[in-house]
Amino acid sequence: xxxxxxxxxxxxxxxxxxxxxxxxxxxxxxxxxxxxxxxxxxxxxxxxxxxxxxxxxxxxxxxxxxxxxxxxxxxxxxxxxxxxxxxxxxxxxxxxxxxxxxxxxxxxxxxxxxxxxxxxxxxxxxxxxxxxxxxxxxxxxxxxxxxxxxxxxxxxxxxxxxxxxxxxxxxxxxxxxxxxxxxxxxxxxxxxxxxxxxxxxxxxxxxxxxxxxxxxxxxxxxxxxxxxxxxxxxxxxxxxxxxxxxxxxxxxxxxxxxxxxxxxxxxxxxxxxxxxxxxxxxxxxxxxxxxxxxxxxxxxxxxxxxxxxxxxxxxxxxxxxxxxxxxxxxxxxxxxxxxxxxxxxxxxxxxxxxxxxxxxxxxxxxxxxxxxxxxxx
Numbered sequence: 053x054x055x056x057x058x059x060x061x062x063x064x065x066x067x068x069x070x071x072x073x074x075x076x077x078x079x080x081x082x083x084x085x086x087x088x089x090x091x092x093x094x095x096x097x098x099x100x101x102x103x104x105x106x107x108x109x110x111x112x113x114x115x116x117x118x119x120x121x122x123x124x125x126x127x128x129x130x131x132x133x134x135x136x137x138x139x140x141x142x143x144x145x146x147x148x149x150x151x152x153x154x155x156x157x158x159x160x161x162x163x164x165x166x167x168x169x170x171x172x173x174x175x176x177x178x179x180x181x182x183x184x185x186x187x188x189x190x191x192x193x194x195x196x197x198x199x200x201x202x203x204x205x206x207x208x209x210x211x212x213x214x215x216x217x218x219x220x221x222x223x224x225x226x227x228x229x230x231x232x233x234x235x236x237x238x239x240x241x242x243x244x245x246x247x248x249x250x251x252x253x254x255x256x257x258x259x260x261x262x263x264x265x266x267x268x269x270x271x272x273x274x275x276x277x278x279x280x281x282x283x284x285x286x287x288x289x290x291x292x293x294x295x296x297x298x299x300x301x302x303x304x305x306x307x308x309x310x311x312x313x314x315x316x317x318x319x320x321x322x323x324x325x326x327x328x329x330x331x332x333x334x335x336x337x338x339x340x341x342x343x344x345x346x347x348x349x350x351x352x353x354x355x356x357x358x359x360x361x362x363x364x365x366x367x368x369x370x371x372x373x374x375x376x377x378x379x380x381x382x383x384x385x386x387x388x389x390x391x392x393x394x395x396x397x398x399x400x401x402x403x404x405x406x407x408x409x410x411x412x413x414x415x416x417x418x419x420x421x422x423x424x425x426x427x428x429x
Contacts, residue, residue, distance in 0.1 A: 059146030071420030291337025
C-alpha cells in the first residue's frame, strides 16, 4: 500500500512508518517536527513565527488583523507541495488539527487530501473535541482538564486546549469527521470518550520500535537516579508540579541515596540521551494509560511513573505492575518513590515486566499490522 501519514506527536507516526516499511509498504510522513522535539519527516513543513521577535510580531499582527502568520506561512509551503500529496491508498491524520494551524488552513489541507486520495483516517492521540468535551464534563476521575477545573490555570493560559470546545472548532471537528473513513484511538484516554461513536474503529496501541531500544539492566551499586523531563508549555497539564513537590519530599529524606535529574524543553535526541542514565522516569500524572515517552522508557527497563490506572490493568488483563500509576497527589508519588528507594530490588523486577509488556502489546510491526487491518488493507 502507498500510505501518507500527516503530522507527528511524540514519534508515533515515525514508529508506525518504520513498522509499515518493515512490512513492505510505501510510506511518506509529512509533519512540522512537533515543536522543539524536532522529529524527522519526508515532507518537512516549518512552523515560522513561533519564537523570539517573530512570535512577538505574530501576536501584534494577530491582534490587529486576526491573521495568524504561522498559518499563512504553512499554507504557502503546503501549496508548493500539493502534487506530492496525491495518489495514496491511505492518508492518516495524527489529530483533527494535525499541523496545529488555523481552521481555515487545516480545512484546505484536509479537503485536498480527501479529494486526491482513496481513504483518509483520523487518530485520536492528543487533545481534540471529543476528549476535551468528555474531560470537561468530569466523566474521568481526573484528566488533563483537572488543573483548569481546579483554578490552577486561567482560561487564557489554557486557550490552546479550550479552543477544541468553541463553536468554531466544533464545526471544524464535524467537518473533519464527515471527511474521514474512520477514527482510531492510541490509548485508553482517547478510547473511553470515543466508545459508541459510529466512526470509531477501536484502540490500536502506540507503536514502539523495539529494535531501536535496548533493555538496560540497571546498575544499583550507587545512587538511584530519578529523571524528570519538563515541557514548560504543558507543565501543569502533565502534572509536573506534583512530581516536583514529591521530589522535594524525597530529596529531604534520601539525599544520600538518590540523584535527581531535571531537564527542560530538550529536543528528542538530547532528551533520550539524558534519561538513558536513569533508573526511574517521571512521565505524567493526568492519564489513565501511557503515552509514547513512557513506553520507550519502559522498553528500556525503566520504572516509569505515568498513567497506569485500573482501567488500563483491566484492559490488558495485568496481574503485576508494569508501571507506577502516578496520581495527582505529591505525597502518594513520594511514597511510591520511597518504596523503590528502600527496596531497590523492585526496580529490575518492574523494569523486566515493563519491557515484556511493550514487546507484547506495542511492537511496531505487530501494531502496523493492526493499522493495515483497520484501514481495510
